[in-house]
Amino acid sequence: MKMKNYRNKFQTSILALALATGVSQAGTTEETTMTTAPADDVVSGVLKLDYNSHFISYGADVWNDGASLSDPTFNPMLELAFALPSNFTFTLGSWMDVNNKVDSAIGGSLQEVDVWAGLAYTYDKLTVSATYQSWMYANDDEKILDVKFAYDCLLAPSLTIHHRLDQGAAAGNEGTILVLGVSHSIETGPVTFSFPVNVAYFLDGDFHGGSDEGVGYASVGAQAAVPLAPVIDEAFGDWTLNAGATYYFTDDEIIPNNDEKDLLTANVGLALSF
Secondary structure (H helix, E strand, C coil): CHHHHHHHHHHHHHHHHHHHHCCCCCCCCCCCCCCCCCCCCCEEEEEEEEEECCCEECCEECCCCCCCCCCCEEEEEEEEEEEEHHHEEEEEEEEEEECCCCCCCCECCEEEEEEEEEEEEEECCEEEEEEEEEEEECCEEEEEEEEEEEECCCCCCEEEEEEEEECCCCCCCCEEEEEEEEEEEEEECCEEEEEEEEEEEECCCCCCCCCCCEEEEEEEEEEEEEECCCCCCHHHCEEEEEEEEEEEEECCCCCCCCCCCEEEEEEEEEEEEC
């Protein structure tokens, strides 16, 4: 019975997204990114097949892996971008969390399914986007609205306003987080290195079940991306091998349920752009 209810909830959320965005369709680490279609493509997309040592959701170590890097979770993601007139872009996407850390409420090893729909507008180097998300796990549905401002320059600054509309099964309440990010990329031969830094300010102290508000976490990362064109023929798409690490510094009065206050995470995966 739980499985049937969960599937009904999943189908209802998909339908709600379709109605809200005016799109018909048959038949979602933390942060969702908008994929902007190239100017000469009406439809573009990205498929990511990632293994992550931790599932970090806005500073919260979801599976409490702590200092361990040995029990990764598989996180496939697919996002489609549709170029619209007047510099607008519409996106649809989905993300999954697959592991055997606990018994799944969905079935098999599938722990969570996220879906989202978004609309972005670009003016010169500034992009403003709004994304509605439905995170389905533990027989419940967490609802999110993200508004993001991103500026395309040397440090690529961005501000994400992450608002939880419904906490679902989350160990906390509705609320808002402001995430300020910068990132710098360097190309060395075929390899592109990027160094993202994020600082998150919690406007509501009980977002993750904590007792205080303020700066909840900061993260510093190093990522590398290598095109696989010499190995995989371009006729099969634009494949990239990605790997990196991110270190999180958290405040245990704002994010109280992590086994480790500060923790190192690692990731490796493949990405296909089309």
